Amino acid sequence: MSLSPLTRVAAATPDGIARKIRGLSDRTIAWIFVAPTIFLLLAVNIFPLIWTIRLSFTNFRVNRPNNAVEWVGLENYRRILSDPTVWQTMQATAHFLIWTITLQVLIGFALAFLINKKFRGNDMWTTIIVFPMMLSPAVVGNFWTFLYQPQIGLFNYVVEFLTGADPASFSMIGDVNLAPWAIIIADTWMWTPFVMLICLAGLRSIPDSIYEAAECDRASAWRQFWTITLPMALPFLMLAVLFRGIENFKMFDLVVQLTGGGPGNTTTLTSIDLKREAFEKWRTGYSSAYAVMLFVTVFGLASIYVKALNKVKER
Amino acid sequence: MRNIVSGLLRLRRGPWEMLATILIALGVFMLMQPFAIGLYSYSFIVTLVGTVMFIIVSHFPE
Numbered sequence: 001m002s003l004s005p006l007t008r009v010a011a012a013t014p015d016g017i018a019r020k021i022r023g024l025s026d027r028t029i030a031w032i033f034v035a036p037t038i039f040l041l042l043a044v045n046i047f048p049l050i051w052t053i054r055l056s057f058t059n060f061r062v063n064r065p066n067n068a069v070e071w072v073g074l075e076n077y078r079r080i081l082s083d084p085t086v087w088q089t090m091q092a093t094a095h096f097l098i099w100t101i102t103l104q105v106l107i108g109f110a111l112a113f114l115i116n117k118k119f120r121g122n123d124m125w126t127t128i129i130v131f132p133m134m135l136s137p138a139v140v141g142n143f144w145t146f147l148y149q150p151q152i153g154l155f156n157y158v159v160e161f162l163t164g165a166d167p168a169s170f171s172m173i174g175d176v177n178l179a180p181w182a183i184i185i186a187d188t189w190m191w192t193p194f195v196m197l198i199c200l201a202g203l204r205s206i207p208d209s210i211y212e213a214a215e216c217d218r219a220s221a222w223r224q225f226w227t228i229t230l231p232m233a234l235p236f237l238m239l240a241v242l243f244r245g246i247e248n249f250k251m252f253d254l255v256v257q258l259t260g261g262g263p264g265n266t267t268t269l270t271s272i273d274l275k276r277e278a279f280e281k282w283r284t285g286y287s288s289a290y291a292v293m294l295f296v297t298v299f300g301l302a303s304i305y306v307k308a309l310n311k312v313k314e315r
Numbered sequence: 316m317r318n319i320v321s322g323l324l325r326l327r328r329g330p331w332e333m334l335a336t337i338l339i340a341l342g343v344f345m346l347m348q349p350f351a352i353g354l355y356s357y358s359f360i361v362t363l364v365g366t367v368m369f370i371i372v373s374h375f376p377e
Contacts, residue, residue, distance in 0.1 A: 091348075091349045135350055303366065
């Protein structure tokens, strides 16, 4: 009679080990399975975080590992919080965050609302709209650079068509006032489909029976939107805002490819500034303090946002 | 108003979470506002206090 692989493994296990395994409680076995994951999380997430916090109180420079590391206390934090350049970077990030989230939510929800209606070619349009999200941020940054070219770029000609302005008279990525809008437009183009998909999931989860009941009560389309569609899709919208808020706070690749943080510092977002401090100026202690500051800000915002999200879900 | 003060004194989660939320929101506003660098300088400590408070008070009873 042939034995199953499991039986053969059990038979091959030495008696001593087999006795030990038989004596383990369910709780111990559960810990044995969970322990590698906990160890990995500690090694990959928690340890670097604690190490970064420790480095933020020192003058350590990673390009000079043999130099003596001095404990500087809160000096790195004091320097960051009195630096007008970092303050300007924070303002650029706030401008980018507010406008990208507002535009993406408005356009994304509107698109989801339209796509949710049954019409011919619905699936094809969904695929076309979702296309920008599938591209690499580096690719998107590269081709928007071409689109924004004053001489050959399509964007300036579209603006000329709409407003009559001379296409060679302005440069989206070379102008101090226009460059912040150039990165907002490119990011909105790329990530609105993501918001649309989340909103679409929310809209499709609303049962038709609720709308049918509203029809019976002679509720207008406007009233149905404000009392059924929007409240029921709100948790999904809030989730989209949370995801995009955290992602855009860390935005790096698209903006570096598009403007490189320029002209001047007008599109230097916090992550770009942090990267320069850490890997161009090699001020590891200073940049660690910078990273801790950003972490606390995002963590605090995410905490209150998750609380608000849970409250909306409970309703 | 009296309920909020009473909730704070009796260490209830609701009012304390509201206070922590206000501190975090205020800290983030101070961090990113374009009006006064003085506000920016104190933004991190306000956000940090709010965040730590939020973590602690979320374990308070309802």
